[in-house]
Amino acid sequence: MNIKLFEYALLSLTRRRTKHLFIFTILTLLLSISLSIFTISNSIRQEAEYSVNNLPDITVQKQIGGRQQYLDEALIDDIIVIPGVLSATPRVWGYYNFEYLNTNLTIIGLDPFDPDMSKTLTKITNEIDTSYIINEKSIIIGEQLHKIIKEIYNKDEFSFQTPSGDYITLPITSTFESASNMLSTDIVLTNLSSASSILGIETGLATDIAINVSNPQELSTITEKIENMSPSFKVITKDQIIAYYQNMFDYKAGIFLLFFLSSLFTFFMIVFDKLSGLTNEETKEIAILKSVGWETRNVLQVKIYESVIIAFTAFILSICLSIFYVYFLQAPGLQNIFMGYSYLKPHFELTYKFDLNLLITVFFVTIPLYIAAVVIPAWKAAITDPGEVMR
Amino acid sequence: MNKTKGFTILITLLVIIMFSEIAWVSSSRNTSKTDIMVRQSFTHLVGLPDLSFYISSTSERHRAISNIGNSLGIAQLNRETGFSGLVYSKGQR
Structure with a gap:
């Protein structure tokens, strides 16, 4: 890492602090909200998974005309x-x-x-x-x-x-x-x-019959034998319920993922729009740097440092904020989306689950894209002839 | 180099806060083994799936178990497209 260029990038950020502060705030909020949603979802999913293995191996219910019967x-x-x-x-x-x-x-x-x-x-x-x-x-x-x-x-x-x-x-x-x-x-x-x-x-x-089997390997054979007893019997196995839960939670988290991706897309559109139209002052600055001997590589290095500083700080800060919001404040507002608004709502504290995969995914979905959105317009300006820009 | 120094201090502070928060929540907000045992015993006794949230249409506990896939738009009555088709294929049987 070139310390002098890094110092220059920090100075450059300070010079245009209003613009960068705006981008930093939006990026931090976006990351914090998405991390909070996925953390709450993971926490509730973990609660459901603790006990699901203790369900009966097979549940038999009777349905006639699509309605459950005794x-x-x-x-x-x-x-x-x-x-x-x-x-x-x-x-x-x-x-x-x-x-x-x-x-x-x-x-x-x-x-x-x-x-x-x-x-x-x-x-x-x-x-x-x-x-x-x-x-x-x-x-x-x-x-x-x-x-x-x-x-x-x-x-x-x-x-x-x-x-x-x-x-x-x-x-x-x-x-x-x-x-x-x-x-x-x-x-x-x-x-x-x-x-x-x-x-x-x-x-x-x-209402139904709960069945436990001695050997899980025989589950499908037993299921089939019960199903063959009567066409009205609906046989649900524990594996089906577990698989269903995974689908259900993925479905719920998927809805939020959709919102997250839409917001992310909008954010990058704003960033790209703001940075692709580099101001006259910024274009002139790049041209001056090139005319005093800077190479395109150096200009890009400064821009990469600028974006890494913003993105990395926003990422760390959003992890801190999401943990504070979810575990210290118990996610007011967002928790109700997952739990509903019934009067009979259980009181409990969300349990912590460290999910490295989540952090890695959010990091790689956002940070490289942000860096690219900053560097590409700068690269375009850097390859333009400095003399032409100065004129 | 003042700015670099300031930024390094800021990042170090943020990282320390982050790890302190993680350490605190993982020690205080982890489910104890006794609590897990209570929950497992509870499910063992009642034999019903799902958490006790009442979220109208999305609460699975308030459906017949045999209609479990309905909220995902899976028709349980039809064996070919039914939820069991996702888990047990005809070939495996």
Whole structure:
């Protein structure tokens, strides 16, 4: 690096500080916003990926005429005998519209005789006597929902209206650990009979069947065997859900990528337009430098230094700003784009994920283009005959 | 050389701030193993996908699981173009 030319580039930037400050500010804002969006998206994606592997290997639902129907629990007997099936559990779950908050609660019925249930419940809830949910009719809900119910009714219970119009009032036994907020805010856990009553599902019917297999290699064979049982069965595997999630997040981030690329394109148009029409003063400066012995190479070197100084400083500053905005301020405004505007919104802190690929991508998409947008017009001016420019 | 010196100091400061921020957030905003265990146990128990955000049409939790590809414009009813076609091709079966 030529230190003298570098010093000259810095002096040149100071001389035309208004123009360069404008470009620097726009570039920093553009990079900060795009880095913030991708960081929030990555952070939420990571949250979703933590738990997706714990879903059942296969979920069987029934669809007739494109509408989901309840399954007969007796189907379990046919599924469990398929070689390779480890467990098949009928599940009762559905949505309950909580009009006050204009939101859907997810009601899930737990099988009181599931040996795994008590152990798992102890891990995910605050102080619960698991025998209570098995023997008595009660509910476990998220902390946020509990707080809202307390504020509205000032009671530790909730009344559900069944499809027939009757009311079922269930006491709130416990709340979920706050660590599960991202997953549990809209969930209401209760036992199977209460869930069936709230959702109006007849005894002996289930919403779907969750199946686990002993050997993942046999998954596709088991899937095909279940599909062949009835054309109305829709079999969804864990792999499909995981693949879907990757697509969904890419789709959401892709929309922002589109905005980012449009803004970037507009920015480079502005930069190119501003710099391609070099002012008389700048053209004269290049001509004088050439007439006092500078080579085209030296002129270009100065221009490269100028653009690298602006671009590199803007890039580092935008990383600092995006981290501050996303993790210190918790991304006010942008977070709602990903999370919606429901009253029942989980409270959580975005977790940090250092994504080197993201930084490298944003760097190479913006910086070389910016340098090119600065250097090309300067090169055009530098190859013009200095005598002609002076005249 | 004053300008070069000033610029070097500025860049050094920015880099120090950047690394301090990264160090701070990676130590304080990382999900602990206990929290991950709680989340995994939760999903294991309820067996439902997605986060609990209510974003009207984009919330997958509020759909039937068998209609999971709908928001991407994938018709689940048609096996050839359905979402499962992306994961399991006929040949693999």
